[in-house]
Amino acid sequence: MEQSSPSSSPSRGGRTPAASRRRQRTQEILAATRAVFDERGLGDAQVEDIARAVGINRAIVYRHFSGKEELFALTLVGYLDELHDSLAAADDRAAAPADRLERLVEAFADYGLAHPAFVDCAQTLMRRTGPELLDEVSEDAALRLGRAMASCLGILTKVLVAGADAGDFHVSNPGALANLLYATGLGTLQLARVGLLVEEGASGAPQIHTIEGATAKDYLVRSAVALATAPVTAQLKG
Structure with missing residues (x-):
């Protein structure tokens, strides 16, 4: 035999x-x-x-790995898995929806500030359209990345839904708003990483100011609550 x-x-x-x-x-x-x-x-x-x-x-x-993009995508999965754990630990289902939202955004900001490479990696992959990214990574890698992102966004979406059900939030499309908050958060954390703000001076010449991570974090928290409580006509529809 x-x-x-x-x-x-x-x-x-x-x-x-x-x-x-x-x-x-x-x-x-x-x-x-x-x-x-x-x-x-x-x-x-x-x-x-x-x-x-x-x-x-x-x-x-x-x-x-099929290429550098797939290697980066699967590395991002590791970051997202950690982020998911941070968000899950920060969420208190017994708290009011606004408090839950604030804590989630704070946890997201804290993680991004502590791991600037996560912000870079996430933004780099977001520069490609979905079809472009699928052409550069394997089906398995794309599925793992999608699941990791969805698990993080899912925590945020559930809080937005709970707030809408309670009448505290006016959210027409919780999933879309969760994605918007994620993308906005990445951009704001990148601004905090650079640490510079550009403004137009009285003479028209650019003026450079600094921004601290804590300031960016506070902006993210307040803007997230403002978006969730804004009139539906001012939000994404779908």
Whole structure:
């Protein structure tokens, strides 16, 4: 009777040793990518540096990911999973909807301020349209990214729905508003990361001012509540 070779025999969990090694290497690359992002930022992250951190060459990275965009997308999944846990921990279902919304936005801002590479990574991927991104990442990576984003937005959407049901919020499309708050939050946190505001002076010359992270956080909280309580005609419809 022919026997399978040790390298191809399935493990007790149903995965072959080769598949297990591949999965482990994929996780090592993602961990290295996250470490490089957190240390240097997205702009200075190079695939060569990520490969060197794992102890492999650049070519092996591309055996595990379809390209740089997929590597970045799956790294973003890790950030989003952490963000989800932060949002879930901050939400108090016994509190009033406005208080719940404030706490969620505060948790989002705190996470973004603590992890600027998350903001960079999320904004970089958002520069592509959906079809463009799907052309650059595998179906599995796109599904994982979509699920991670939806799980975070889902927490916010449920609070907006609860507020609308209680009559505290005037929200015609909770899902759309949740997406708008997410995108606005990323932009505001990027502004806080840069730390500069530009205004027109009396002579027409530009004037530069600074903005602190706490100020950006406060703006996000107050603007989120204002949008949720604004008349429906001033909100997104769909």
